[in-house]
Amino acid sequence: MNPVEHVWDAVLEVARSPLGLIAITLGGYQLGRWLQARTGGHALAQPVLVAIAVVGTAITLLDVDYPRYLEASTLISFWLGPATVALAVPLHRQADQLKGFVLPLLVAVGMGAVVSVAGAVLIARALGADDVLQRTLAPKAATTPVAIALADSLGGIPPLAAAFAILIGIFAALTAPAVLTLLRIRDRRARGLAVGAVSHGIGASRMLREDETEGAFAGLGMGLSALAISLVLPLLALVLW
Amino acid sequence: MIRGLTFLIGFQVLGELVVRIVDVPVPGAVVGMLLCFAWLRRTRAGESAALVRASTALLRHLQLLFVPAGVGIVAYLATLRADAVPITASLLGSWLLGLVAVAWTAVLLERLFGAPRDDLPVAGQESA
Incomplete structure (x- = not known):
């Protein structure tokens, strides 16, 4: 075996190992963060999209199939669970600002959960989407880790649920402030809450750049909505299917 | 850091x-x-x-944690293309319905209870 071939084999072997695949994932994410900083935090420049594109290309070129990548990257995806638990912290931070808004907030988020789950399923069904796709679309308003877990327990496709949640977050980040103004919602608490409840963290980060109160309530909306959707989904599933 | 992560994992276990x-x-x-x-x-x-x-540190990079799940989308591109219309309509339609439901319910209930509304001037259009 000649030396060039020997080096090349070594490179491929390391790149295909869990270590190499995790390095590629982190590298893609850092590239995404760099791009986000370069574009001044544009809503389309989400590090997760860049990372997914980089990893998707890399595993195709390296001829690593998806289940193998998924296994190798367990070290990263494992932390989704603890991160979901950690969402209690932003909730805790905002809990003091709530005087006089608790009941409107809880009822509104509950309504939002029912409407967005039922809406997603019924629209998809009316347009001919199959059962699995309906179950995948149902939890998309929840924050991505919760949407993944819910799609899984409901019999949907978790990776697609993640993609849907990310996409709707980006759409919200681009359009939500203008849409809310069109709807004549002028209360900053309600504006933030609504965006967080239906478009989670990516939408919330846009609201935070608009205004601090809107950002705080978007964070709150995201946490409560994840909870509300988790509770409502099993019940709605009995009615919808 | 490890102390905080231990708490988080403890709550998840519970x-x-x-x-x-x-x-x-x-x-x-x-x-x-x-x-x-x-x-x-x-x-x-x-x-x-x-x-x-620990939570703040973890949440700052929440996006990194769903890259492995997101990469799976590559395996479903055919599904996405085949069902592009129902998927797009369902995503956008239910998003708008949900947004309206939350915002209007919150504002309506606030008025009902006569609580002071934090009605800051929104200046007609969004600031960039």
Whole structure:
């Protein structure tokens, strides 16, 4: 075996190992963060999209199939669970600002959960989407880790649920402030809450750049909505299917 | 950091236990979040608490954690193309319905109870 071939084999072997695949994932994410900083935090420049594109290309070129990548990257995806638990912290931070808004907030988020789950399923069904796709679309308003877990327990496709949640977050980040103004919602608490409840963290980060109160309530909306959707989904599933 | 992460994993473990014992189809981590929230309220945890610091660090890079799940989309591109219309309509339609439901319900109830509305001038259009 000649030396060039020997080096090349070594490179491929390391790149295909869990270590190499995790390095590629982190590298893609850092590239995404760099791009986000370069574009001044544009809503389309989400590090997760860049990372997914980089990893998707890399595993195709390296001829690593998806289940193998998924296994190798367990070290990263494992932390989704603890991160979901950690969402209690932003909730805790905002809990003091709530005087006089608790009941409107809880009822509104509950309504939002029912409407967005039922809406997603019924629209998809009316347009001919199959059962699995309906179950995948149902939890998309929840924050991505919760949407993944819910799609899984409901019999949907978790990776697609993640993609849907990310996409709707980006759409919200681009359009939500203008849409809310069109709807004549002028209360900053309600504006933030609504965006967080239906478009989670990516939408919330846009609201935070608009205004601090809107950002705080978007964070709150995201946490409560994840909870509300988790509770409502099993019940709605009995009615919808 | 490790102390805070131990707390987070502890709450997740409790959440998983509760979900299995009560037999509800809710992710264990979500129940863990509830338990963690109750704990934070009870202890009046400040920004310097280990649990709060670990959570903040983890949440700052939440996006990284769903890259492995997101990469799976590559395997479903054919599905996405075949069902592009129902998917797009369902995503956008239910998003708008949900947004309207939350915002209008909140504002309506606030008016109903006559609570002071935090009605800051929104200046007609959004600031860039």
